[in-house]
Amino acid sequence: MSIVTPPGGFDVVIVGSGISGSIIAYQLGKAGKKVLILEGGPPVPKSREDYMQTFFTADAKTPESPYPPTTQGASGTDNPLGQPDPATLNTPRYTVLQINAWQDPKQCYFVYGPQAATSASDPQMTFAFGSSYERVAGGTTWHWLGTSLMHLPNDFQLKTKYGQGVDWPGGANFYTQLLPYYRAATEVIGVSSDRDPMVDLYKTFNVQPNGVYGPDYDFPMPGIVPSTNDALYQQNVTALKIDGIPLFVTPTPQGRNSRPGKRRQCAGNTNCIPICPIQAKYDGTVTLAQALQTGNVQIQYQSVASNIRLKGNQVSGIDYLSYDTQTGPSTGGGTAVGKRYVLAAHAIETPKLLLMSKGNPGYPNGVANSSDQVGRNLMDHVMYLAWGLAKKPVYAYRGPLATSGIEAARDGAFRSQRAAYRIEIGNEGWNWAANDPNTTLADFVFGQNNSQLNGDSVNAQGTALRFDPTLPAYSQLFGSKLATTLNDVYIRQLRLGYLIEQVPDPDNRVTLSSQYKDRLGLPRPQVTYRIREDYVRNAFVSAKQASTQIFKALGATEYTREPQNAQLSGPKASATTFRYQGQNFIFYGAGHIIGTYRMGSSPSDSVLNARQQSWDHDNLYMVGSGVFPTTATANPTLTIAALALQAADNLLHDLG
């Protein structure tokens, strides 16, 4: 496919067709502007059935498992998961399967340096990054969960209020200015939520009813009904407090249809991550299709942006390399030219592109990088997982993956001491926590104990964990005893996930590997990732205590596995385990890749101004969670969408 340049040229060139790139394209296309999107990945398939088949047959059902490039091939002794060599792929990306292979660049797309720490309790310990993303048209919302919460005013003034991290440019005013865009973002995503619980929740954070998306607002669709699992928490957590804050359960606003609309009504496939089979869940392809339908937006698939050209201090073009097949040679390339440029390739690939573009006179450290902040301050919501078994059936594995959360402790005076978190209530049993249903199944069929249900395991409270004390340890069951035992276990499984705020650390960064490249010859990201601050580590201690209290209040038995001591070196070096205050912790990624090209109020310590415009090149904009100065406490995508809508307005203003 060749690009047909419209008369007068393109107004805007966008890199990436995820939710943020597609929103900009749609807003500009609607206004009659001519837009070109360079998309590195393959096109949106005509039917999602191919992706479904790939998912069904995948041995490891990770968030990336349905999507190209393939996550698993033939396994070998030194490559048990059969991971393809990223050097052979044109658009490799990081998958959660690579976390434990992090020391092997032949299996892991990210390249990591040697372990810096001398012990697992040394804050200098480096880790594998916990979260992943997609490089396909439509981007990472193909496999997001859909949780769509707003940030809080205090999230934008963490430094001023609590002496931690940095403020967003404009501080709390940022929130007021973002409100109309938040409101529009819920329309883009089609958020299902009831207004009342949101008003009640935000009131506890001193946000007045009008502050919930502005006056006379209601959500596009009614709230998704909570699960039978949520009900147990609703009834039992209200007697508890975390750091003096009373707990309560809040139904989660979600980007999935609660009634038939332009897309289908959620049928509760319990598979939102990694793929909704019926597209009841919003994904970026929805907005991408709208953008293309304006007639003003063109997209060039399988075209990987590889270099940004400057003329003086203005961007003058973006070079790209094309390919036909994922492992085949490059089949050409070119330079896309517009009046304005937008980078929307997400928080790893965007800084990588900026850093690769270092051939321009006067900008030897890459484009937009006079502050030296490009690639720095890489963050995630680091997750603490806890799981248990309820006394009575809760009927796990039914409904969307999460329908409620405990949001009450997302802000408070404690934030001068430790990071805030929200608590997600999982509906999918121990699927994530312990790789169930297969782990429990294998244990009771083959007499193993990886679930801790079938041996002599004891939890931190000294409770024996063998599920049926009348059975011997390492039982091997069959027939009706197997069926009823598995049933008894599965329908009682509980899972909590704490999404812990991380603070910006300039040494947590994406740079370019000097040694490792992809199939197109582009350098791969070298990642340095630590969790150095007691502020963040304290939240793990708090999360652990909170889980124990919550499970106790529920009358449930906690099964959270105590992590083994971290191993510091060698091919099996621990990827995400650390030791703090005498306890081992393991963290998980939330999929929220944040920072790396932050906005701020000074060109000396930020990449973008509050308009999401490069301080160095005023015809260059960047969007996505890479612009966030801090992680704040809500899942990022509603805010990404709101900020993209705001950036689109800024672009339209510039273009006149």
Added chain:
Amino acid sequence: MVFDYMDYFVSMSVGLTGFASEAIAPEIDPVGIKAVYLQAFDEKLPDGMAEQILQRYKALFDAAGGKPGNEEQLVGQMLAGSGTSPAQILAMRQLIFLWYAGAWPTVQYDNSPSRGQTFSSVISAESYTQGLVWRVMQSHPMGSSTYNYGYWAADPPPLSAYLENPV
């Protein structure tokens, strides 16, 4: 030919899984997962082992009167070692796993507190969705629900409904 033993394969599977034959191999069976599993059972094991196991089951079944009703007792005898070798017992357990997970397991035992690990490889898209784990949890395969919006707010039908009926 191992396929000559289909009836005995289903009967033995009833004993191994705890599900009624109507649930795992209904009379009108457009999916026909039993054939996929029998084939995998045959192919994944050393030559002839599947057939030997089925012959042993047939002998026990016929000797017990050739009528349904005591499948569990018969496989119980076999799993306890009556006329079966340790390798055959493991194979029968692998077949249980196959029916439940739709995947063929590789079991590695060791002396750790978890007694090793089990890896598995999915046979096909259908075998994944037909796996009995989803029924035993009174739910549906992740990614393939035939229910309607909001079903998750109410308790499911009793387990017996899932053990006895095709879903």
